[in-house]
Amino acid sequence: MAAGADSGVIRRSTLRQQIADALRDEVLAGRLPCGHAFTVKEIADQYGVSATPVREALLDLCAQGLLDVEQHRGYKVHAFTADDFRAMVEARTLIIEGIFRGGADKALxxxxxxxxxxxxRRAEEAERAARAGDLDVLIGYDLRFWRELSGIVGNPYISDFLDRVRVQTWMFAVPLLRRETDLRGHLWQSHGALADALVRHDLREAQRLIAEYNEHSLALVGTPG
Incomplete structure (x- = not known):
């Protein structure tokens, strides 16, 4: 009896994560645009599941800052501002600089x-997508690249926080980037150079590339610091 109950909890937890991941992908792809409102029932019907794992998944995304709760009406996709974006770029910079200052050389x-x-490998895939202007593929590999890179320090709180901020910056940037008819050559594509600098333990060069990346990000979406 207890084993069966545990199995049910695991299945529900897995479904909850799958729904949260799917909705996050929809938001990042711009298919659920900022301000878009929906209900638990709409999402449950869309995925053919019960309301409970959907409600749990939506609350998880609210905790990540991706959705807002509309009292008695449902949920909507959070709308970030240009000021939010500048603050998020600053935050992710501080996190990465903290990693470098916090014994990254030893960790590497x-x-x-x-x-x-x-x-x-993640860097190469991200670069390939950036050169091709393939935003959807780039986002996936970019998030994996930074998740693995931040994982070298062995602190899951740092990795989770950086991943959350990076998702939020992409949420703001994607609608602006999609206005461009051709993104080839316009997206940052120095993931490989950054990976190589870290492999060489050249943290100064890595920091230079991060600064270059931040300037590129702000200029690309028209929000200079």
Whole structure:
């Protein structure tokens, strides 16, 4: 009886995460635009599931700052402002600089070679998508790249916080970027250079690339610092 109950909880938890991931992807792709309102029932009907895991998934996304609760009406996609974006870029910079100051060199030297290879592979895929102007593919590999890169310090709170801020910056940037007819050559594509700098333990070069990336991000969406 207890084992069956545990199995039910695991299945519901897995479904909750799957729904949250799917909705996050919809938001990042711009298919659920900022300000778009919906109800638990609409999402449950869309995915053919009960209301409980949907409600839990939506509350998870609210906690991540991606959705807002509309009292007695449902939920809507959060709308970030240009000021929010500038603050988020500053926040992600401070997180990454904190990683570099907090013993990243030692962490890199102790990082297994296969982990660095995986980070380099993510970098190559992100660069390829950036050069092609493929925003949807770029976002996926970009988030994985930074998630793995931040993971070298072994602190899940840092990785989770950085991932949350990066998702939010993409949420703001995507609608603006989609106004461009052709993004080839306009997206930042130095993931590989950053990965190489880290493999060489050249933290100064890595910090320079991060600063370059931030300037590029702000200029690209028209929100200079």
């Amino acid at each position: 030297r102790e990082t297994p070679g296969e982990v660095l290879v995986s980070i380099r």
